[in-house]
Amino acid sequence: MKVQQPQIFRRWMLGWVLVALLVTACAPAAPGAPAAPEQAGAPAGEAVTRANTLIFAADMTDIITLDPAVAYEFGGILPVGNMYETLLSFPPGETELQPVLAESWDVSQEGDMWKLTFRLNPNAKFASGAPVTAEDVVFSWSRAIDINKSPAFLLTDVCQMTKENIRAVDAGTVELRIPGEASPSVCLSVLTFTVAAVVEKAAVEPNMGDDMGESWLNDHSAGSGPYVLDRWDRNVSVTLNANPNYWGGVTPAMKRVILQNMPEAVNRQAAIETGDADIIQDVGPEQVAVLEGNPDIKLVKALSTLLVYAAVNASMPPFDNPDARQALRYAVNYDNIITLLGGNGELVQEIIPIGFLGHTGKNPFKQDLEKAKELFAKAGVAEGTVIPFTVATGTAPGGVEWATIAASIQADLAQIGIDLEIQQLQQSELLTKYRAQELPMLLMNWGPDFPDPDGNATPFANYEARSLAWRNSWNDPQAIELSKQAARETDPAKRVELYAQLVEYVQNNGPYVMLYQPTQIYAVRNNVEGFVYDPNDTPSISLWLITKQ
Amino acid sequence: MTRFILRRLGGLVFVLFGVSIMTFFLAQIVPADPVAAALGTNAREAQIEAYRRQLGLDQPVVVQYVRYMGRLLQGDLGASIRTRRPVADDLRDFLPATVELTLAAMLVTILVGIPLGVVAALRRNTWIDAAARILALIGGAMPIFYVGLLLLGVFYRQLRWLPGPGRLDSTLQPPTTLTGLYTVDALLTGNWPVFTDALAHLVLPAITLGLYSTAVLLRMTRSSMLEMLGQDFVRTARAKGLSQRLVIGRHVFKNALPPILTILGVIFGSLLSGAVLTETIFNWPGIGRYATTSVTTLDYPAVMGVALVAAVIYPLVNTLVDIGYSVIDPRVRTN
Numbered sequence: 001m002k003v004q005q006p007q008i009f010r011r012w013m014l015g016w017v018l019v020a021l022l023v024t025a026c027a028p029a030a031p032g033a034p035a036a037p038e039q040a041g042a043p044a045g046e047a048v049t050r051a052n053t054l055i056f057a058a059d060m061t062d063i064i065t066l067d068p069a070v071a072y073e074f075g076g077i078l079p080v081g082n083m084y085e086t087l088l089s090f091p092p093g094e095t096e097l098q099p100v101l102a103e104s105w106d107v108s109q110e111g112d113m114w115k116l117t118f119r120l121n122p123n124a125k126f127a128s129g130a131p132v133t134a135e136d137v138v139f140s141w142s143r144a145i146d147i148n149k150s151p152a153f154l155l156t157d158v159c160q161m162t163k164e165n166i167r168a169v170d171a172g173t174v175e176l177r178i179p180g181e182a183s184p185s186v187c188l189s190v191l192t193f194t195v196a197a198v199v200e201k202a203a204v205e206p207n208m209g210d211d212m213g214e215s216w217l218n219d220h221s222a223g224s225g226p227y228v229l230d231r232w233d234r235n236v237s238v239t240l241n242a243n244p245n246y247w248g249g250v251t252p253a254m255k256r257v258i259l260q261n262m263p264e265a266v267n268r269q270a271a272i273e274t275g276d277a278d279i280i281q282d283v284g285p286e287q288v289a290v291l292e293g294n295p296d297i298k299l300v301k302a303l304s305t306l307l308v309y310a311a312v313n314a315s316m317p318p319f320d321n322p323d324a325r326q327a328l329r330y331a332v333n334y335d336n337i338i339t340l341l342g343g344n345g346e347l348v349q350e351i352i353p354i355g356f357l358g359h360t361g362k363n364p365f366k367q368d369l370e371k372a373k374e375l376f377a378k379a380g381v382a383e384g385t386v387i388p389f390t391v392a393t394g395t396a397p398g399g400v401e402w403a404t405i406a407a408s409i410q411a412d413l414a415q416i417g418i419d420l421e422i423q424q425l426q427q428s429e430l431l432t433k434y435r436a437q438e439l440p441m442l443l444m445n446w447g448p449d450f451p452d453p454d455g456n457a458t459p460f461a462n463y464e465a466r467s468l469a470w471r472n473s474w475n476d477p478q479a480i481e482l483s484k485q486a487a488r489e490t491d492p493a494k495r496v497e498l499y500a501q502l503v504e505y506v507q508n509n510g511p512y513v514m515l516y517q518p519t520q521i522y523a524v525r526n527n528v529e530g531f532v533y534d535p536n537d538t539p540s541i542s543l544w545l546i547t548k549q
Numbered sequence: 550m551t552r553f554i555l556r557r558l559g560g561l562v563f564v565l566f567g568v569s570i571m572t573f574f575l576a577q578i579v580p581a582d583p584v585a586a587a588l589g590t591n592a593r594e595a596q597i598e599a600y601r602r603q604l605g606l607d608q609p610v611v612v613q614y615v616r617y618m619g620r621l622l623q624g625d626l627g628a629s630i631r632t633r634r635p636v637a638d639d640l641r642d643f644l645p646a647t648v649e650l651t652l653a654a655m656l657v658t659i660l661v662g663i664p665l666g667v668v669a670a671l672r673r674n675t676w677i678d679a680a681a682r683i684l685a686l687i688g689g690a691m692p693i694f695y696v697g698l699l700l701l702g703v704f705y706r707q708l709r710w711l712p713g714p715g716r717l718d719s720t721l722q723p724p725t726t727l728t729g730l731y732t733v734d735a736l737l738t739g740n741w742p743v744f745t746d747a748l749a750h751l752v753l754p755a756i757t758l759g760l761y762s763t764a765v766l767l768r769m770t771r772s773s774m775l776e777m778l779g780q781d782f783v784r785t786a787r788a789k790g791l792s793q794r795l796v797i798g799r800h801v802f803k804n805a806l807p808p809i810l811t812i813l814g815v816i817f818g819s820l821l822s823g824a825v826l827t828e829t830i831f832n833w834p835g836i837g838r839y840a841t842t843s844v845t846t847l848d849y850p851a852v853m854g855v856a857l858v859a860a861v862i863y864p865l866v867n868t869l870v871d872i873g874y875s876v877i878d879p880r881v882r883t884n
Contacts, residue, residue: 055719061842064632072589153593234642235834237719258719266698267714267832270706276713428586428847435585435594449591459591466594 046255054254054546057271058281060261066232067217068197069143072150077194079238079259081539084197084223087118088188090451092534092542095357097188101132101198101224112180120172126200126224127243134168139201141166147212151195154450159187183487189452193538199223226252226544236261252544272297272523279531283521284399285342291523300522302533303346305353306397306447310409310513315473316440318381322509327375329513333367333412337405337515344398345516350503351460353517355536357492358453358499364507373416383417390442392427397445398518406443434471451536453499454487461506472511479505557868561861568860569853573617576849577610583847587631604630627850636854639839644858645729646716647835650758650827651820653751657759658766658816666770667802670778681767688764693823697757697830704753711752714832718746754831758823762816769812773805806877814870818863
């Protein structure tokens with residue numbers, strides 16, 4: 001039976017065609033269309049166009065705040081560090097402290113306390129135009145201590161700062177007193193971090209609400225940095241505008257910077273290829289292969305401050321015996337792991353990363369199975385011993401699966417009859433067990449909290465700090481004493497000497513097999529200049545130095 | 550009708566109670582510490598202790614549950630452990646994105662699935678029927694992530710006809726929030742450039758998400774229509790000399806509608822859960838992605854927030870479907 005197509009369906013079809021037409025009519029215009037030249041919230045002066053807008057795409061799922069007193073995630077520190085300034089900093093490529101808001105400072109001893117005196121730069125002013133005063137500094141540091149969120153321990157524990165010991169001597173001078181057992185060198189390094197950034201008291205105080213201004217600072221900025229906050233769309237993007245009143249002598253070329261949250265590597269790759277993004281972060285090994293041949297894109301390798309290591313529990317057999325720990329270090333094929341990383345990591349066998357004071361650059365271990373076998377025998381570890389080896393699911397820094405690195409180590413030990421039993425756990429679950437000192441052997445990574453060797457030496461060597469040495473049940477008086485002594489020393493040359501001793505001691509006695517320092521790869525469009533990544537600097541990317549042709 | 554709706558809403562309370570109990574106690578079984586996960590590798594033991602106390606996680610599980618329910622009854626979903634924001638604020642930010650995507654996918658499903666199913670049934674065994682069946686086969690067989698990547702590869706990266714992932718071009722500012730649906734808000738505020746851009750951004754994810762359900766609806770419509778076309782009353786209607794339009798529109802289609810409506814209710818639920826993957830592929834800032842992040846960081850107040858929202862939406866849609874029945878089928882009304 002042949003049925004005529006009824007009119008009602010013809011109308012349906014017509015509607016359908018109309019929808020399709022509407023879709024195709026608006027679609028082609030969208031991606032190629034230039035950005036609306038002037039939008040609400042655009043900075044005064046030069047109009048914002050795509051040409052002076054920088055789009056930076058990265059996985060920024062970790063951003064939870066834009067308040068400098070609270071921010072402690074990679075994603076959050078990038079915008080915060082570009083909106084707020086600290087008294088001093090390590091600018092890109094510098095290992096010595098440079099003045100920012102403070103034009104000079106000195107450290108002296110006063111009784112059993114250290115006195116740190118900072119003289120502020122009289123030209124320094126906030127984006128509002130008001131000058132940066134000692135009163136603002138005291139307010140900002142006291143606020144960070146009171147608010148007591150993730151990064152506050154840097155001020156209260158590491159610097160041992162208390163509110164009573166921060167004082168505005170006059171409008172341009174700040175005095176900070178810290179106890180004699182604290183380290184002024186470490187404290188100065190800590191003061192380069194965003195938690196010590198200066199917020200404008202007059203702007204924040206009226207908006208304190210019941211959370212000390214944290215939620216207000218999530219949608220407004222009150223800093224003196226080269227950028228100001230335009231808006232933060234949670235989980236989507238943070239938009240910064242150039243600060244038209246910036247006092248620091250440079251005018252940011254990028255009038256607007258959009259930090260785009262893009263968790264998927266494939267999407268980031270597409271964004272840089274199409275030019276939808278100017279810079280992308282975290283290019284994985286597979287993407288490197290594709291992007292390398294692209295004439296419009298350059299790849300920038302940036303060494304992180306992370307260290308990836310295997311660790312054992314020094315109170316559980318067989319690794320309660322130092323010889324067994326040393327045997328493990330001789331059993332691992334380090335070259336193999338570096339090869340796996342495909343150029344995304346540098347061999348580092350010590351607890352202080354490349355780029356830090358005290359890094360020795362010595363890599364004494366090379367796979368020597370005979371020696372490893374001998375040392376295991378000396379420690380009384382029989383062939384066929386089974387050791388549980390816990391690793392996280394997912395990717396390790398450097399872009400290789402944790403399980404792949406574990407398998408490589410497992411194969412090394414299998415050659416001398418030691419059976420590593422790989423057990424995979426979700427990172428948070430692994431961390432819970434590690435903190436509870438429950439894991440006989442594991443793979444992990446560590447990044448220092450502040451750009452000073454103490455940020456690694458204390459966690460790795462000092463059991464009393466209840467950090468890594470504690471998690472691995474390694475209570476070694478000599479390592480503890482050395483780490484304390486090195487932190488307290490103020491003479492840089494003597495510090496280097498002390499850290500060299502500590503590094504060597506931990507290298508040969510500690511519960512760690514230090515493996516590598518990963519690099520992070522950025523892809524940058526060819527017309528972008530001035531992109532520098534410096535892990536010691538806060539922020540690690542100085543957006544105001546970037547230009548576009 | 551009012552009693553029917555009230556009874557449905559009463560049932561909803563039990564569903565919510567069950568969901569809250571289940572998610573809460575499932576979170577307790579996971580052998581990991583959400584606080585340690587939120588504060589990261591470097592956090593000191595003292596910090597973790599302090600935050601745990603602050604959240605009340607040092608209390609016995611039952612006490613925690615009673616406190617949680619107490620707050621929930623006052624409409625407070627609690628604060629996310631990871632972001633420290635009220636979960637309600639997070640949901641308010643992310644839910645509209647998912648709703649917009651789901652509605653768009655629903656639109657694709659209905660606009661393509663029903664007409665194509667009807668035409669395929671009326672033109673049985675012609676090329677158009679064959680094409681419809683091939684579409685149903687492809688739509689039913691291709692996994693969402695593959696469709697998404699394929700569409701992005703072709704229409705965004707190669708042809709550049711449509712924009713890439715995200716809800717809006719990053720250089721555009723979202724429209725003033727009224728409903729949270731960008732297309733609707735842009736239209737209401739007369740923001741034409743944002744409307745076209747948001748609409749263009751919706752096309753690929755809506756097709757990706759809607760493809761499978763389009764296939765399901767197409768098959769259902771086709772078979773339901775075929776069944777009705779063979780019924781005696783259709784022959785009678787034709788014999789009465791009714792126009793083709795009236796026969797198909799009033800007799801065949803209307804009677805073929807109940808099973809289609811049922812399947813639409815089910816489809817809406819599956820679209821919501823399918824949105825998780827589509828949101829990941831298309832960098833869509835909805836509750837699917839929020840749920841994924843929350844689950845991997847063991848942020849159980851957030852997970853519970855999402856679960857409760859889903860638990861409300863699903864029965865709500867089913868109630869709407871039931872109401873829809875009574876509109877099209879008088880027998881349901883009298884019962």
